[in-house]
Amino acid sequence: MKVSVYRYNPETDKKPYMQDFDIEIPEGKDLMVLDVLNLIKEQDSTLVYRRSCREGVCGSDGLSIGGTNGLACVTPLSEAAKGNKLVVRPLPGLPVIRDLVVDMSLFYKQYEKIKPYLINETPAPAIERLQTPEDREKLDGLYECILCACCSTACPSFWWNPDKFVGPSGLLQAYRFLADSRDTATEERLADLDDPFSVFRCRGIMNCVNVCPKGLNPTRAIGHIRQMLFKSAT
């Protein structure tokens, strides 16, 4: 199978280029894209990419696979290859450090901005802050995010304003803490989001929903944030 991989080493290359590899795929097996990258690495050890858990939990190997963002470790070759050819590029919209590795600083900066931790000024109880099963249920579909950045780097609004628009991943996490019954900083959190960029650059095109490897729905979470902002302001 022909595999076309984005290559760029800022120390030796003037500009990025696509390199083609011919890879023998074992018969009768549906490899994951990460397995194919590992086979390439055996041919050419200079290829650089991030990976860790190889089972869709750590979120390290988010890549643009055949033009669609996804985790290399859980994207089967049968889905990703088009016409017996596989094209692998780094996540779009972020600066490339080398080959398939991107600089995630802006992505993490946006995550940091939404204060991704519980804020509760009331005195801590003796054991723990309890939640009803119903309140806990509200966090389902929110807490599962693994911060792989597939969604935010598939979002044109994040491409244009990655320094100002929080992006789908950060906003999903923002809502995760807004929806948490144990968090008491709801008003402050909402006030931090009520500018024309942080939330309202979302135009609802749902690229994020389309690519999320965990099947989460950031667009719905953003809608909930809008509703909360609207309710608290009218």
Place this chain on the structure above:
Amino acid sequence: MVTNITNLSRSGLYDWMLQRLTAIILGAYSVFLLGYLVANPDLQFTQWAELFDQTWVKIFSLLTLISILAHAWVGMWTITTDYLNDRTFGSKSVLVRFPVQVVCFIALFSYVVWGVQILWGL
């Protein structure tokens, strides 16, 4: 919070709500005008002038003009800050963005003044 000075209200929520409200007004006015034209295929100038002589049509038309001003300003401001930013033009992008925003504002404001002139036959 991200700060800015050139958008309509400084609040994303307010801009967002205003754009949706004005969209409803613009939609209603379009249906009204189109419906009137379809219902009156042999429309003459006198009948058209009589329609716009009525106070409620003047109010509706002026409301629509102001809605265009607000709606298009939020929209054009968004477009200019999306595409005419540092990512396209580098750190001096404001030298491109701000003049375009001024031109947009003058055009939109002119529509309102021009519309008032037409409606009141000034």
